[in-house]
Amino acid sequence: MFRCLLATLALWLTAGRMLHASPAAGWDIAKIEGRDYVSLDSIKRFYNFSNLTRSGNSLLLENPKVEMKLKIGGCECLMNGVKFVFTHKVTTIGDKAYLSRMDLSKLIDPVLRPNFIKAAGDFRTVILDAGHGGKDPGAVNSIGTEAFYNLKVAGRTKSLLEAKGFKVVMTRNSDRYLTLQERVNLANAVRENAIFISIHFNAGGRDARGIETFTLSPPGVSHYGRGLIAADAQARTGNHHDSANIALATSVHGSLLRRLQKHTFDRGIKRARFSVLSGVRHPAILMEGGFMTHQNEARLIDNDAYQNALANGIVDAVIKYRYAVAPKNTSSAPR
Numbered sequence: 014m015f016r017c018l019l020a021t022l023a024l025w026l027t028a029g030r031m032l033h034a035s036p037a038a039g040w041d042i043a044k045i046e047g048r049d050y051v052s053l054d055s056i057k058r059f060y061n062f063s064n065l066t067r068s069g070n071s072l073l074l075e076n077p078k079v080e081m082k083l084k085i086g087g088c089e090c091l092m093n094g095v096k097f098v099f100t101h102k103v104t105t106i107g108d109k110a111y112l113s114r115m116d117l118s119k120l121i122d123p124v125l126r127p128n129f130i131k132a133a134g135d136f137r138t139v140i141l142d143a144g145h146g147g148k149d150p151g152a153v154n155s156i157g158t159e160a161f162y163n164l165k166v167a168g169r170t171k172s173l174l175e176a177k178g179f180k181v182v183m184t185r186n187s188d189r190y191l192t193l194q195e196r197v198n199l200a201n202a203v204r205e206n207a208i209f210i211s212i213h214f215n216a217g218g219r220d221a222r223g224i225e226t227f228t229l230s231p232p233g234v235s236h237y238g239r240g241l242i243a244a245d246a247q248a249r250t251g252n253h254h255d256s257a258n259i260a261l262a263t264s265v266h267g268s269l270l271r272r273l274q275k276h277t278f279d280r281g282i283k284r285a286r287f288s289v290l291s292g293v294r295h296p297a298i299l300m301e302g303g304f305m306t307h308q309n310e311a312r313l314i315d316n317d318a319y320q321n322a323l324a325n326g327i328v329d330a331v332i333k334y335r336y337a338v339a340p341k342n343t344s345s346a347p348r
């Protein structure tokens with residue numbers, strides 16, 4: 014009975030288009046501005062959080078494994094110390110807090126229950142995409158080019174992954190120019206199950222620093238930093254893996270934060286409509302490993318130890334993600 018209820022709830026959560034299906038019993042749902050919201054009390058029950066506490070506008074959901082911090086009126090959530098950026102603000106009706114069903118089903122659920130992700134699949138192949146190259150240097154500072162650092166980190170990651178038994182496909186192995194579509198074509202030519210990781214460094218204002226990780230915006234969610242446009246409603250190839258994408262991003266972002274510790278700043282996991290994320294038919298993410306335009310980070314990015322930390326972070330993440338999405342009746346996951 015309980016198992017059956019769980020299956021029903023999982024179906025409801027993941028079936029984003031089934032708006033007319035009657036919600037499963039036990040879920041406290043409200044419509045706000047035409048959108049479905051789910052109460053945090055329901056989330057607490059369904060995911061077996063032992064406590065939901067509120068102090069002022071701060072909310073805390075916790076159990077022995079997960080600590081989730083949210084703010085009423087805020088778009089950010091910290092799960093075990095990793096920052097996620099919601100599409101819609103956490104809101105209230107009366108004294109009860111609500112989260113949009115979109116953020117619950119597309120962000121929270123795949124992170125809390127990665128083994129429920131249907132399209133993830135077991136994999137041994139990792140596609141590494143060193144951004145830019147050739148006539149396109151990417152971000153540039155007085156010590157180097159982004160294209161060069163991207164390739165360096167990708168190369169280190171490749172060696173480490175191969176040592177762990179993974180097969181690695183690189184979209185480029187040298188300083189050469191590739192269009193975004195050529196990168197997508199190379200990735201999609203990989204027929205077996207694989208994951209795709211695009212490696213970049215950032216550029217911004219003088220004070221901008223830290224790491225951020227992007228996954229493809231689900232249909233109905235805009236590109237980070239701009240308003241919704243009509244084309245955002247369309248599903249792209251990469252949306253087939255919405256849940257796997259966010260689980261992979263969580264794994265990579267969390268592992269990078271752990272490896273870099275005090276040498277970085279958490280800018281969060283964000284949604285974007287970058288071409289590579291839209292077109293690749295494998296679970297895909299794009300990581301930004303620091304700012305070329307920040308004085309201290311520019312020096313770190315040029316440093317071997319920092320590059321190694323990034324490469325090791327990616328490897329930690331691939332192993333952790335593979336284990337998390339693997340069907341639990343197999344024991345083939347590398348440790």
Ligand SMILES: [Zn+2]
Nearest residue numbers: 144151213214
């Ligand atoms: Zn770049």
